[in-house]
Amino acid sequence: MLTDLLGFPPQVLFGQLLLGLINGAFYAVLSLGLAVIFGLLNIVNFAHGALYMLGAFATLGLMKFFGIGYWGALIFAPLLVGIVGIVIERLLLRRLAGVDHLYGLLLTFGLALVLEGTFVKLFGASGIPYSPPAQLQGGINLGFMFLPWYRGWVVVASLIVCAATWYLFERTKIGAYLRAGTENPRLLQAFGVNVPLLTTLAYGYGVALAAFAGVLAAPITQVNPLMGSNLIIVVFAVVVIGGMGSIVGAVVTGLAMGVIEGLTKVFWPEASSTVIFLVMAIVLVLRPAGLFGKAA
Amino acid sequence: MSTLIENHDIGGQHVSEHIEELRIQDLHAFYGESHALHGIDLTVYQGELVTLLGRNGSGRTTTLRSIMGLVGHRTGSIMLKGEEVIHATPHSIAHLGVGYCPEERGIFSRLSVEENLMLPPRVAAGGMSVEELYEMFPNLAERRKSQGTRLSGGEQQMLAMARILRTGANILLLDEITEGLAPVIVDKLGEVLIELKTRGYTVVLVEQNFVFAAPLADRHFVMDHGKIVACIEQDELESKQHIFDEYLSV
Numbered sequence: 001m002l003t004d005l006l007g008f009p010p011q012v013l014f015g016q017l018l019l020g021l022i023n024g025a026f027y028a029v030l031s032l033g034l035a036v037i038f039g040l041l042n043i044v045n046f047a048h049g050a051l052y053m054l055g056a057f058a059t060l061g062l063m064k065f066f067g068i069g070y071w072g073a074l075i076f077a078p079l080l081v082g083i084v085g086i087v088i089e090r091l092l093l094r095r096l097a098g099v100d101h102l103y104g105l106l107l108t109f110g111l112a113l114v115l116e117g118t119f120v121k122l123f124g125a126s127g128i129p130y131s132p133p134a135q136l137q138g139g140i141n142l143g144f145m146f147l148p149w150y151r152g153w154v155v156v157a158s159l160i161v162c163a164a165t166w167y168l169f170e171r172t173k174i175g176a177y178l179r180a181g182t183e184n185p186r187l188l189q190a191f192g193v194n195v196p197l198l199t200t201l202a203y204g205y206g207v208a209l210a211a212f213a214g215v216l217a218a219p220i221t222q223v224n225p226l227m228g229s230n231l232i233i234v235v236f237a238v239v240v241i242g243g244m245g246s247i248v249g250a251v252v253t254g255l256a257m258g259v260i261e262g263l264t265k266v267f268w269p270e271a272s273s274t275v276i277f278l279v280m281a282i283v284l285v286l287r288p289a290g291l292f293g294k295a296a
Numbered sequence: 297m298s299t300l301i302e303n304h305d306i307g308g309q310h311v312s313e314h315i316e317e318l319r320i321q322d323l324h325a326f327y328g329e330s331h332a333l334h335g336i337d338l339t340v341y342q343g344e345l346v347t348l349l350g351r352n353g354s355g356r357t358t359t360l361r362s363i364m365g366l367v368g369h370r371t372g373s374i375m376l377k378g379e380e381v382i383h384a385t386p387h388s389i390a391h392l393g394v395g396y397c398p399e400e401r402g403i404f405s406r407l408s409v410e411e412n413l414m415l416p417p418r419v420a421a422g423g424m425s426v427e428e429l430y431e432m433f434p435n436l437a438e439r440r441k442s443q444g445t446r447l448s449g450g451e452q453q454m455l456a457m458a459r460i461l462r463t464g465a466n467i468l469l470l471d472e473i474t475e476g477l478a479p480v481i482v483d484k485l486g487e488v489l490i491e492l493k494t495r496g497y498t499v500v501l502v503e504q505n506f507v508f509a510a511p512l513a514d515r516h517f518v519m520d521h522g523k524i525v526a527c528i529e530q531d532e533l534e535s536k537q538h539i540f541d542e543y544l545s546v
Binding site for chain 1: 459
């Protein structure tokens with residue numbers, strides 16, 4: 001077998017591939033949210049990691065205060081955090097419309113620090129466990145590797161959400177508004193489309209995607225206030241590689257970078273945490289607009 | 297197109313001088329610190345086609361953008377169909393039945409021709425059907441699946457026009473629709489304007505091509521330095537030629 005030739009047992013290779021695919025699924029959903037937000041608001045949403053964390057904490061809160069389990073949280077946590085996003089857009093981000101990108105970046109960065117600091121103060125920096133639903137406990141031995149059901153579900157759920165988002169953007173009237181709004185929001189508004197409302201909803205949707213990733217992550221990584229800040233830098237690298245604002249770029253690059261990271265763990269473990277940034281540097285030199293982005 | 301066409305042959309006689317579609321009074325517009333319009337007054341009646349003529353920088357495009365609410369700061373009064381819109385948002389202005397065709401055409405590159413055509417929401421009843429529009433602009437039908445910005449300049453202009461005609465808008469603000477286009481396309485656009493006029497549309501046309509605009513319009517507003525300096529009726533074209541010479545010649 002190929003794996004024997006390479007000198008690695010198949011369990012190691014496929015195990016890391018699966019891990020890479022799961023990480024890639026998180027990268028894809030998170031970078032998709034960032035792409036949606038950047039596309040319409042032109043804001044680099046540094047609060048995205050904190051909102052992902054908020055999704056995971058909302059999962060815990062729904063269970064603790066309302067007895068709503070994992071499946072309910074998949075719907076309600078993104079909805080609740082999406083509403084938080086709408087409030088943030090209406091109260092804060094809207095005031096930055098038309099000014100330099102840097103202000104949006106600074107505001108969302110500050111917001112992330114405030115959110116994370118508040119949660120550290122309230123819950124401490126250590127993780128809080130959350131069990132996967134009973135239906136997804138255990139796994140299956142595929143012969144060459146053991147596949148935990150929950151991890152398989154994470155990949156499938158992420159792909160469904162990414163496909164649904166792609167369909168929304170590319171095949172619906174709302175998607176046409178969003179694409180047109182990305183290019184020329186003023187003209188779109190002059191055609192009679194309520195662009196301020198569209199922008200608010202786009203931010204809410206992008207934030208809901210982050211929260212959805214947070215719900216998926218809750219049973220895998222323990223829920224802790226800094227879970228987003230650890231991930232967000234890699235996700236930004238993914239967005240840059242895919243091309244800022246590109247929906248397809250975010251999804252394809254997210255999955256690909258997860259797999260590349262996983263494979264690097266097999267062949268050169270020390271480089272696994274930097275390989276994505278190496279790819280980013282190469283892409284920025286050869287194609288500054290990103291693999292799927294359009295040059296300005 | 298032929299300049300021999302008489303205005304009354306193309307619907308000018310249908311103009312209702314009793315129904316005001318657009319009344320602008322003492323309109324001032326600003327881009328940041330820059331004062332672009334210095335007190336515009338004009339009235340356009342239902343079914344009229346009027347032009348805004350003038351040199352570059354005279355404020356014609358800013359006047360259209362001000363009507364649509366696309367200028368940073370405006371003062372004065374803009375009444376559209378009897379409704380004051382000086383503080384209204386662009387999307388609510390559009391829903392009064394106003395269609396805007398910008399100077400740069402504004403075709404969205406991320407959308408196909410058909411998506412561009414179907415993009416603006418309906419703002420009033422009575423818009424043209426897609427079939428009617430494809431009949432009016434056959435090139436668009438052939439290229440309906442193409443990316444919007446892959447069309448030629450003339451086709452993009454046709455798409456920009458078709459897009460607002462589908463919405464039911466009956467006040468059309470058209471900015472430099474003939475700019476940079478081949479004569480055959482300019483002729484086609486002239487035919488379209490004649491058709492629109494016979495259908496009773498109210499049109500405000502910003503133009504530099506006086507030969508194109510002269511036979512189509514009921515009245516010409518001549519602009520200079522952010523003001524309207526003259527209003528010339530269709531039957532005064534010859535007697536007031538000196539005004540055109542003074543304000544339009546370069």
